[in-house]
Amino acid sequence: MSGAHKSGALLEVSGLSVDIPTEAGVLHAVRDVSLAVRRGETLCVVGESGCGKSLTSLAIMGLLPPSAQRRAHRLALAGEDLQAAPARRLRALRGDRMAMIFQDPMTCLNPAWTIGNQLEEIFTWHGKGNRRAAHDRAVALLERVGMANAAGRLSQYPHQLSGGLRQRVMIAMALMCSPDLVLADEPTTALDATIQLGILQLLAELQAELHMGLMLVTHDLGVVARIADRVAVMYAGEVVEEGPARTVFTAPRHPYTRGLIDCIPQPDRMVPGQRLGTIPGMVPSLVGEVQGCAFRTRCAFARPECAADVAPRHGPDAHMWRCVLPPGMLERAA
Template sequence: MSSLQNDVILAVDGLSVDIATQRGTLHAVRDISFEVKRGETLCLVGESGCGKSMTSLAIMDLLPKGATRRARRLAFAGEDLSRAGARRINALRGDRMAMIFQEPMTALNPAYTIGNQLVEAYRLHRKASEAEARERAVHLLGKVGIASAGERLGQYPHQLSGGLRQRVMIAMALMCGPDLLIADEPTTALDVTIQAQILRLLADLQRELGIAMVLITHDLGVVARIADRVAVMYAGQIVEEGPTAALFGNPRHPYTRGLIDCIPVPGRTQPGGKLGVIPGVVPSLVGDVRGCSFRDRCAFAREACAAAPPVHRAPDGQSWRCILENAA
């Protein structure tokens, strides 16, 4: 893991995202707060539909139509993005703030060559010539492990495999040398071998360039290998957050414990043995959402869970939102 510096690149305080639907307001993200320092990797984990991707889109100001963002403070390198205008956001996005989108098969434009898509943002933000931008693109394609990088610039996305397209997406995000990189499920739909290569590549680049990274995933195995800190999301909230070793060694929230129990452990999980399960499904977040959202699936639930649970903090840096002081 990377060595951390003291400066905070991203500070999120009280971020909420609401989406208007025919059935009422969907509270996709509910009052979440976290920080990411330069050189640090924070992983957002949780089941599908818990608000991870919506959080990343809110930070980048790329929310879909009908969605609204609120935050007490949303600061990038000390600048409050929640009060910045569209012109300033456009100047930062793709330059000092970059994102690797979830699906490389559709994130790249099939009508343009790889070269055209790589150089566009660099020329816009750096006012560089076509030759300078293409030289930068070739350099980064080589850095992310793509052979014959110069020839790749003339190819179209459909001519590349899924693993190569994912590497192109990483190179594209790094073109302007960002301070913050958000990677939304960067290994989705890739086989295990390519997944390991991409994760190792991201970790190496992050360490080499000192980038602050927010990695979104539902794979706790990925988290254990790459994260400095982990934020566990459930039903639009962060229910537990802390250093990776502390969170895996002593999960405090019942949901976190349930996720970890679902993972097979070499040497401890017997072949053919049963893994842990979390019964039920994530609740609807349309309309009023009160109390602990996990209580209908929790083995420790009691009447007090109908009220908003308190937030506990431990000396090891962990914090969790539950009436229990420990799920163990």
């Protein structure tokens, strides 16, 4: 990613890595990830399950398990160094300046507290107002995420809500303090297709209203096509391609990105009975030394030089990709 794109960014991540010790060796779960999010911008991080998307978000928030080891050249929110910030300062930032919408609300909501207690606590703990103001804010946000009888829901416990309603509570909770940055980890997983669209539209509206940055982790490229300004494609713990959404979708430079796009159903372009694209093979193990392009064992374009470390290449509009193929080869193959 070019320096021009990073300058003025709300979130700056450069050279982020996460290592996790295991009995078999060190798992290099996130490898040299660099990305940025500006105010009012949506960055979608996509890739198969297990490619490091969620761990990248947790590393940014400082919510990794104790055994995990995080390091980065730079990790900053609005210019503030998150690596150098003491634990007390990080607690003050989380929920206030930056917030996260987790994928599984049942494991994140406290079963012993009512919905109202959990929403209002965030607001008052960060000094945004008194309990009455917190109550009014909670009701307003629950209404905005589409919950009927929002005021009545505040006295209920998480187990009394469906999975979709719990996810709406998580979204409202993340927005209680009007954060500058929201990290959303598969925020619509528990919702049906119609509600998914409504939630995504809500996030887009709130983003415009609050001028916040949004980093959305997902494996649904249909979602990405609707709302992303920029896309970061992750594979085996690293970003293999990153750039403007339109550029990445229309002119992908990495074979993995091309493979993901080919897996999207396109009714207007497909004939009856035509098979969807597939990506053969499996994601390689990231335990121990990892060298070269991790996708080479599944890539139809692999060549000997792929076994060596592949330096990032750059194109217009801060488009970055890690591949030795000359530009244009993927388009000709497609």
